[in-house]
Amino acid sequence: MIRYWPALLVGRIARILIRLVRKGGGSALPGLILSKIAPGILYRVLGSFPKGLVIVTGSAGKSTTTKMLVNIVREHGVAVFTNPSTANILQGFYSTIIERANWSGKISGQVAILEMDEAHAEELSRKIAPLQVTVLNVMEDQLDRFVDPALVRADLALVAQRASGDVLLNADDQNTLLIANEVRGVQPRFFGVASKVLGAQGRGLQNAPTYLPDLPRPQTSSEVSRLDGVRAELSGAWGKTDFDLPSRGVHFALDAVAAFESARAFLGEGFDLQLATKALGEVPPVFARGEMVQVNGEDVEFILVQNPGSMQLNLDNLVGEPEQLLFAIGRDVHDPSWLWTVDYSNLKHVDVCTGFNAYEAALVLHYNDVPMGLVTDDLERAATAFFAMPKPKTGHKTVVFSADAMRRMRRALGFWSPEEVER
Numbered sequence: 001m002i003r004y005w006p007a008l009l010v011g012r013i014a015r016i017l018i019r020l021v022r023k024g025g026g027s028a029l030p031g032l033i034l035s036k037i038a039p040g041i042l043y044r045v046l047g048s049f050p051k052g053l054v055i056v057t058g059s060a061g062k063s064t065t066t067k068m069l070v071n072i073v074r075e076h077g078v079a080v081f082t083n084p085s086t087a088n089i090l091q092g093f094y095s096t097i098i099e100r101a102n103w104s105g106k107i108s109g110q111v112a113i114l115e116m117d118e119a120h121a122e123e124l125s126r127k128i129a130p131l132q133v134t135v136l137n138v139m140e141d142q143l144d145r146f147v148d149p150a151l152v153r154a155d156l157a158l159v160a161q162r163a164s165g166d167v168l169l170n171a172d173d174q175n176t177l178l179i180a181n182e183v184r185g186v187q188p189r190f191f192g193v194a195s196k197v198l199g200a201q202g203r204g205l206q207n208a209p210t211y212l213p214d215l216p217r218p219q220t221s222s223e224v225s226r227l228d229g230v231r232a233e234l235s236g237a238w239g240k241t242d243f244d245l246p247s248r249g250v251h252f253a254l255d256a257v258a259a260f261e262s263a264r265a266f267l268g269e270g271f272d273l274q275l276a277t278k279a280l281g282e283v284p285p286v287f288a289r290g291e292m293v294q295v296n297g298e299d300v301e302f303i304l305v306q307n308p309g310s311m312q313l314n315l316d317n318l319v320g321e322p323e324q325l326l327f328a329i330g331r332d333v334h335d336p337s338w339l340w341t342v343d344y345s346n347l348k349h350v351d352v353c354t355g356f357n358a359y360e361a362a363l364v365l366h367y368n369d370v371p372m373g374l375v376t377d378d379l380e381r382a383a384t385a386f387f388a389m390p391k392p393k394t395g396h397k398t399v400v401f402s403a404d405a406m407r408r409m410r411r412a413l414g415f416w417s418p419e420e421v422e423r
């Protein structure tokens with residue numbers, strides 16, 4: 001792999017030059033450059049790990065599930081290579097290689113556990129057969145890109161079919177049950193959420209409808225048997241365990257049980273329940289998913305929303321009535337019509353509405369009777385006004401934003417790595 005050092009050198013020089021010009025930049029373009037001049041390095045690197053490649057994919061929950069899974073596996077003494085949160089497309093993988101590989105193009109580790117975008121997982125798995133695949137869900141997400149959730153389901157089914165080992169699927173999503181019917185050669189393992197827990201959530205898990213007769217729920221190997229705030233209990237034939245989730249909401253509990261069962265599958269007889277419970281309880285909130293940060297000496301909660309389902313689940317899980325809230329919808333929402341499909345009844349007011357789609361978002365909020373303060377598509381002006389507000393009398397400031405608005409705001413606030421967060 002010595003032939004890759006010139007390409008790595010070019011990528012690293014590009015990264016340095018971009019970061020001299022733009023603080024917080026330099027993560028995307030160098031990866032694109034490396035992919036053009038040395039496309040084979042990605043497949044060579046990912047095919048070099050002795051314990052193989054583990055893929056975590058689906059419409060939502062990939063970052064949190066991957067972080068949890070990596071934590072558990074590392075707690076068992078296994079050296080893991082993983083991608084930074086949000087770097088889940090092929091270009092991001094190349095950027096990670098620029099960051100992590102030595103000059104011969106090698107990355108240390110026994111196993112690669114990667115969060116992957118649905119379409120990019122299908123493309124990559126054509127050339128590298130994963131050892132294990134976890135499919136979390138299929139939601140109505142990025143319809144301008146994917147057109148129909150059924151097409152996403154088809155891509156995920158192809159990824160699952162290519163696994164040489166275990167396939168782990170969500171027992172509470174009809175889409176993943178359809179995928180199970182297409183897996184050959186291995187018996188899928190299922191994780192899920194007990195019906196009594198789901199029933200208490202009101203809106204369920206926000207999975208995309210299949211418009212087909214419902215398939216029976218399969219028996220789960222592990223499931224969320226109790227959820228009280230951030231305290232979750234998992235159970236199965238193996239017993240029970242409980243721990244605190246990094247953030248509130250049944251969707252985070254689903255991520256936890258997916259990571260737990262994925263770790264059980266990967267580690268086999270080496271799996272230790274106490275180590276797994278300890279690892280899960282120590283996972284902090286993942287990058288902008290209920291993440292608490294300090295801005296001007298104040299606690300601020302960052303909540304990322306990426307599609308109708310995640311918007312609904314996160315709004316439904318707001319604690320009480322946030323005293324101060326900024327709502328930002330960026331240019332990543334190419335079709336803002338999906339904003340109209342969300343129930344905003346739990347959103348009592350918005351102090352600042354901003355982002356590239358500020359006025360589309362403001363129109364939706366207005367027709368949902370949500371009182372608003374400042375409305376502007378100037379994100380920096382909005383952030384300055386919001387963070388200049390007096391400290392809340394109770395609780396903390398809350399920011400609800402889409403991915404593009406999140407990256408721009410983090411950069412404006414001086415968080416210099418808006419696209420790359422270590423696990």
